[in-house]
Amino acid sequence: MAKRIIYLASPYGFSKQWSQNLLPEFVLILESLGAEVWEPFQRNNQMDLSKPGWAHNVAISDIQDVKDSDAIFAIVNGTPPDEGVMIELGVAIALGKPTFLFRDDFRRCTDSEDYPLNLMLFAGLPSENWKNYFYTKISEITDPNKALVRWLNAKS
Numbered sequence: 001m002a003k004r005i006i007y008l009a010s011p012y013g014f015s016k017q018w019s020q021n022l023l024p025e026f027v028l029i030l031e032s033l034g035a036e037v038w039e040p041f042q043r044n045n046q047m048d049l050s051k052p053g054w055a056h057n058v059a060i061s062d063i064q065d066v067k068d069s070d071a072i073f074a075i076v077n078g079t080p081p082d083e084g085v086m087i088e089l090g091v092a093i094a095l096g097k098p099t100f101l102f103r104d105d106f107r108r109c110t111d112s113e114d115y116p117l118n119l120m121l122f123a124g125l126p127s128e129n130w131k132n133y134f135y136t137k138i139s140e141i142t143d144p145n146k147a148l149v150r151w152l153n154a155k156s
Contacts, residue, residue, distance in 0.1 A: 003036040004152055006100075007066050009089060010075035011082035012041075026102075029141050030073065033152050038065050066091045071098035071151065072124075076117060079109040089121060099124030100148050102135040 008030065012023040023039065030037045040062045047054055047061070062084070066072060072092035074085050081103075092099055103116065112119045115130075125133040132147040140146060 003034060004071065005069040006030055006035045006037055007069035007072045007088065007092070008037050008039045008075075009066075009072055009085045009092075010039075011078070011085060012075065025138065026073075026075070026141075029138065033142060033149060035152055038069055040065060062088060063091055066097070067095060069097065071100065073100045073102065073148070076101050076103045076121065077105040079105070079107045081109075081117065081121075086121075089124065093124035097124070098147075098151055100133050100135065101125070102141070104136055104138070 008026060010023065010026070012026075023041070027037050027039055040058075043065060044058050044061055047057055066088050069092075072089060074089050074092075075081075076085060076089075080086070089099065101117075101121065109117060115122050122130055132145075135141055135146070135148075141148060143149065
């Protein structure tokens, strides 16, 4: 069986510290579960950012990767979370991709009593048992009782 491709949406590539210390941990954990991880900062580092139009090319490349992936794992820290991550999530949700959210940020940014974030982000999760698709600790990512591991282990 081919590895399932997870698009890792995160703002962590914008910071040298985050890209060196946080981002690799997420990639390694997802890969350890058997996924092929498409991390956009790594995938786009081949582009010549000195050429005009580079920003458009990065955006188009990221959207195409979301379309071509099997699922999205989005780091949604911040109040509000990163705008680019929100766009990538919107595309994935519109395409019906399996969606997994990670937030270890204790601040709430919501108008809902049920969800810790804008209710639209949860449109890609099932209405019941949505917490199985929502991760608040790195150690939860490998939890076999949560949705990501079950999805990765399911036969396609």
